[in-house]
Amino acid sequence: xxxxxxxxxxxxxxxxxxxxxxxxxxxxxxxxxxxxxxxxxxxxxxxxxxxxxxxxxxxxxxxxxxxxxxxxxxxxxxxxxxxxxxxxxxxxxxxxxxxxxxxxxxxxxxxxxxxxxxxxxxxxxxxxxxxxxxxxxxxxxxxxxxxxxxxxxxxxxxxxxxxxxxxxxxxxxxxxxxxxxxxxxxxxxxxxxxxxxxxxxxxxxxxxxxxxxxxxxxxxxxxxxxxxxxxxxxxxxxxxxxxxxxxxxxxxxxxxxxxxxxxxxxxxxxxxxxxxxxxxxxxxxxxxxxxxxxxxxxxxxxxxxxxxxxxxxxxxxxxxxxxxxxxxxxxxxxxxxxxxxxxxxxxxxxxxxxxxxxxxxxxxxxxxxxxxxxxxxxxxxxxxxxxxxxxxxxxxxxxxxxxxxxxxxxxxxxxxxxxxxxxxxxxxxxxxxxxxxxxxxxxxxxxxxxxxxxxxxxxxxxxxxxxxxxxxxxxxxxxxxxxxxxxxxxxxxx
Numbered sequence: 158x159x160x161x162x163x164x165x166x167x168x169x170x171x172x173x174x175x176x177x178x179x180x181x182x183x184x185x186x187x188x189x190x191x192x193x194x195x196x197x198x199x200x201x202x203x204x205x206x207x208x209x210x211x212x213x214x215x216x217x218x219x220x221x222x223x224x225x226x227x228x229x230x231x232x233x234x235x236x237x238x239x240x241x242x243x244x245x246x247x248x249x250x251x252x253x254x255x256x257x258x259x260x261x262x263x264x265x266x267x268x269x270x271x272x273x274x275x276x277x278x279x280x281x282x283x284x285x286x287x288x289x290x291x292x293x294x295x296x297x298x299x300x301x302x303x304x305x306x307x308x309x310x311x312x313x314x315x316x317x318x319x320x321x322x323x324x325x326x327x328x329x330x331x332x333x334x335x336x337x338x339x340x341x342x343x344x345x346x347x348x349x350x351x352x353x354x355x356x357x358x359x360x361x362x363x364x365x366x367x368x369x370x371x372x373x374x375x376x377x378x379x380x381x382x383x384x385x386x387x388x389x390x391x392x393x394x395x396x397x398x399x400x401x402x403x404x405x406x407x408x409x410x411x412x413x414x415x416x417x418x419x420x421x422x423x424x425x426x427x428x429x430x431x432x433x434x435x436x437x438x439x440x441x442x443x444x445x446x447x448x449x450x451x452x453x454x455x456x457x458x459x460x461x462x463x464x465x466x467x468x469x470x471x472x473x474x475x476x477x478x479x480x481x482x483x484x485x486x487x488x489x490x491x492x493x494x495x496x497x498x499x500x501x502x503x504x505x506x507x508x509x510x511x512x513x514x515x516x517x518x519x520x521x522x523x524x525x526x527x528x529x530x531x532x533x534x535x536x537x538x539x540x541x542x543x544x545x546x547x548x549x550x551x552x553x554x555x556x557x558x559x560x561x562x563x564x565x566x567x568x569x570x571x572x573x574x575x576x577x578x579x580x581x582x583x584x585x586x587x588x589x590x591x592x593x594x595x596x597x598x599x600x601x602x603x604x605x606x607x608x609x610x611x612x613x614x615x616x617x618x619x620x621x622x623x624x625x626x627x628x629x630x631x632x633x634x635x636x637x638x639x640x641x642x643x644x645x646x647x648x649x650x651x
Contacts, residue, residue: 210560234523275503285448301404307346323616341617344401389591558600
């Protein structure tokens with residue numbers, strides 16, 4: 158009998174996901190590098206500017222690796238920009254990103270937030286909070302509803318929400334066999350969506366100033382326009398509606414969430430192979446209300462200090478860390494050396510999510526140089542009418558944010574284009590701003606590698622891609638509801 162060709166790939170041969178993704182990256186890289194060589198320097202990149210984002214999304218789905226996918230997309234973009242020279246542009250872009258004030262702020266905030274949460278765990282604060290909540294919560298439904306409620310209370314910042322709520326509730330959701338992926342989805346749904354709906358948040362402060370800079374509002378009136386736009390930030394309302402239905406068990410498990418919940422119901426809420434390093438055992442257990450105070454007081458200081466310093470989470474977490482160290486030292490829960498070690502250990506836990514976010518910013522910088530955002534807007538603009546403007550703005554900008562993970566940076570580019578367009582078409586500015594903020598929240602919520610997605614997964618204790626894929630159906634439901642509502646609003650108001 159003729160022996161089979163062992164070098165041929167039969168239909169039954171399945172490549173590991175990482176190899177499939179790397180094969181896609183290599184083939185795409187060679188093809189697109191050729192396109193880059195044939196592209197005339199200095200001319201518009203046009204549709205070529207979409208290729209890096211397309212590669213990132215494709216590779217992320219195939220490999221479930223976020224950092225590797227982002228770096229592959231960035232390298233492809235740099236090849237398009239300068240096919241003959243890759244090393245120098247890569248070094249320049251990476252250095253520019255790492256020197257950016259926003260990145261420095263993000264590294265310090267997330268790192269110290271990780272340190273604070275780890276310190277609260279080592280000092281027994283997280284354990285005490287979990288013990289009290291366990292006595293109050295009697296069912297899986299109340300555990301999920303309680304998580305939603307806590308997320309609504311922590312509205313100052315989506316980073317604070319993503320890390321603090323998930324770390325506080327995962328021992329409780331574990332007890333009721335709720336998967337970490339569902340916890341991450343619930344937390345993520347009350348992070349960016351709730352932050353855009355509350356005018357006392359980092360999102361509100363940033364976008365209010367941006368509205369003034371873009372000419373959408375007069376000097377000093379940015380916050381007034383922001384508040385007037387809140388009823389039209391429809392994705393925030395839709396996301397909260399969907400997550401409330403999920404928590405109340407009125408909306409069934411969809412897609413990959415079914416598998417995660419089946420695993421949890423079988424007694425394994427924590428994903429297989431996941432090492433939950435973010436919640437160490439307490440060095441000393443403090444009983445009763447004193448133990449609960451050791452958790453609630455630092456959290457209250459964190460929120461109040463952030464508000465006091467004009468919604469600056471960096472200053473808030475610095476004050477909260479200092480207050481927690483004093484509180485634990487007075488009670489002799491931990492020595493000063495133990496507190497420093499706990500803080501540094503928490504900082505180290507955040508290194509991978511921070512690397513993911515930094516890689517996302519590198520991709521965003523490359524996309525800006527390719528002109529991706531401006532190309533998409535310029536392509537869509539001739540098709541617009543006043544009635545369609547809000548819905549199209551939401552759809553296009555949501556796609557851009559989803560592709561770049563830049564829920565804030567994209568709007569520095571887009572607002573100077575979209576605002577004059579809305580003014581020229583006499584579209585009510587609150588409706589335009591509401592559509593833009595809805596797109597920002599949706600993109601941040603649905604994107605596989607956005608900061609809130611990465612931090613929610615890290616805080617809840619699950620893989621980033623697992624979290625992204627399990628929450629995607631629910632984010633899409635919210636997106637479809639938002640798009641339909643904006644279409645109706647556009648035709649109604651025009």
